[in-house]
Amino acid sequence: MMKKALLVSLLIMSLALPLFASGAQEATGPVTITFWTHEDPNRTALEDRYIAEFQAANPDVTIERVTNSSKKMPELLLTAFAANEGPHIFNTQIEDGYAYIANGRVAPVNLGAAGFKSVKDLKASYVDGVLDAVSEDNNVYGLPLELTNWAPYLNKQIFRDAGLDPEKDYPKTWEDMVAVSQKIVSREGEIITRRGFDFRYPYYLVSMVPMVEQLGGKLVSDDGKTAIVGDEAWLKFLQFMADWGPNGLNLGSPTYKNGRKLFNSNNNDMGMAMSGLYQAGRIRADNPDFYNSGDWMVIPFPQFEDAVEDVASAYYGHFYMVNSQKADREQKVAWEFITYMLSHSEEYLTEVGLIQPTKALMSSETFANIPYADVFAADMAKGNIVYYAENSAKIQELIKEAVEGVMLSGIAPEKALASLKVKAQEVLDQE
């Protein structure tokens, strides 16, 4: 009796499930495109408008744009794709996105929908090399929402306070950076209350690997088989970081607040901070007085005095991609919509500070008129795309371990390097 009652209850519950349900998409007729992206208030306003315009021009298309925290996007996408329920369109950093290409989860750019005759034409419309990260088997699997590189933002007033002329005395080399920072830094005991400059510590691949490359070292050999190439370069870099840290000259540390966040406030606590072109827009929003004062500038990514390669910050990118599990018609509409959005690259630049590196944009007057865009463009020409692979997050974690080891734990650079080499090689061999 009890068993029967239980079975009946379960049956009723399962039949009642659809009552809770939201509607599923019809297989034919009007098409709904799901579009998952990360939170960015300025971009949201822009893309909501593009959606409205695209829907007006295509009445049978509905675009459902969903924003989530960028920190949560990788997890969300992984789960959704594992359940074969991924969105039509999504964007993610190339370090995370590459795995989707490698595993065949994303569709190549629909050239017709994107308005190109061939892959060659598509690539020719972008700055050389920027689509390499999303190119496989003569196909292109993503279009850049943004490619970003970093350069130091400089607070002129803090320079003047330290008796420096920002226009002349700005650091051109990493050795200059040390000397200038020593003049700017203020401390209460051992605690730094004003830093001259500090690094963006969580992002070792973007901002620190280029320093090693300047000295002739490499993260991974050209054939992709050996990790941490060029002991001398790596040792010099690690020694530089050890000297920079609290056990050395005490100029900065990963334990302090992110310099980029402090810079906008102009609280006399951050002389220089590493950031992208988008930072200018953030200064304008956070502190219009500072933005309009002209008391800030951007300088090129410094080089080591004895650099053997002229390398600037790496650039990282977000690429719009399309789910290959969706129907052909839906993929085509998705690419049409992406193409429509990306046809407004000048607006993305002026309103959000995002660079979509088409040749047309980079040579436009709009780009030329953005303050310090020339500095970023010149640096980008000297930079490489950030290391991306299925193991890139793990490799970055290992570099972090080495850098924090020499800076905070007093580990000798030689020992840190030996450990880094072994562990990074293990990770590389697992690929």
Add this chain to the structure above:
Amino acid sequence: MSTIAIQPRTSRMISPVTILIYLILLGALIFTLIPIVFMFSASMMPSKDILKMPFRWIPRGFHWQNFAKAVAGNDGSYIFIRNFMNSMIVSGIVTLTTVILSAITGYGLAKFRFKGRNFVFLAIMATMMIPFEAIMIPLYMVATKFHLQNSYGGLTLPFLVNAFGVFMMRQYLLPFPDEFLDATRIDGAGELGIFWYVVLPNCAPAIATLSILTFRSQWDNLLWPLLIAQSEKMKTLPLYIVKFSAEKYTNEGAMMAVAVLASIPMLILFFTMSKYFVSGSAVFNSRKG
């Protein structure tokens, strides 16, 4: 009428051990309260001041714009109100069903003898050993097959009952006197009537404790709503809070203000039910009557 003789208090020396214990407790209290004080303090400051070192614990004024931004949202849509209601609805539904279903199951496992009772209990307990992340993908697949995305059903179904609740109610009801139940049966009450009118009213401390714990866990739940609620209208408060952390910029002031607003229901719940909650600590104590 009897009188109670009041003993005069004798002054006692407080032992060093007692002082040490109090100092440790005081340290733990400060350690626990610092983030909460920071949250309240930072919610009243402009972002510029939040980032200033050393941190000024007492705000110079009340920066109301943080709260305006918190409620209006990044896009000025005031979706906060809907998201807040969603959190209330989801947490409320889950709390209600967890309490009722856990109490029924716990009562059955504590007071009814049947074949396989211990196996059923152990099987329920075994589910506590499986982390949510391990079942997240299959659960998501099931939910999407039933088209439960962006629905209250999708947000609540996986949590309608939990093993901890069953365990807690069973432990609480084990010492409940069988003679009392038998006497009620002799009086002609049915099993459901006994449960509803006799057992449930005697479980108030356990129910209050389970309610607070369940409500809090749902109120803070980020992962499942992140997966299942892709519509802005169906998102819950934790998802709303993380939206203030954009990729290149975090609005710390607004984020702290939302956190303050999100804490209010939990604080009200805790302070109104704290006396029961404290009694609930006796849940696992034997109290054969």
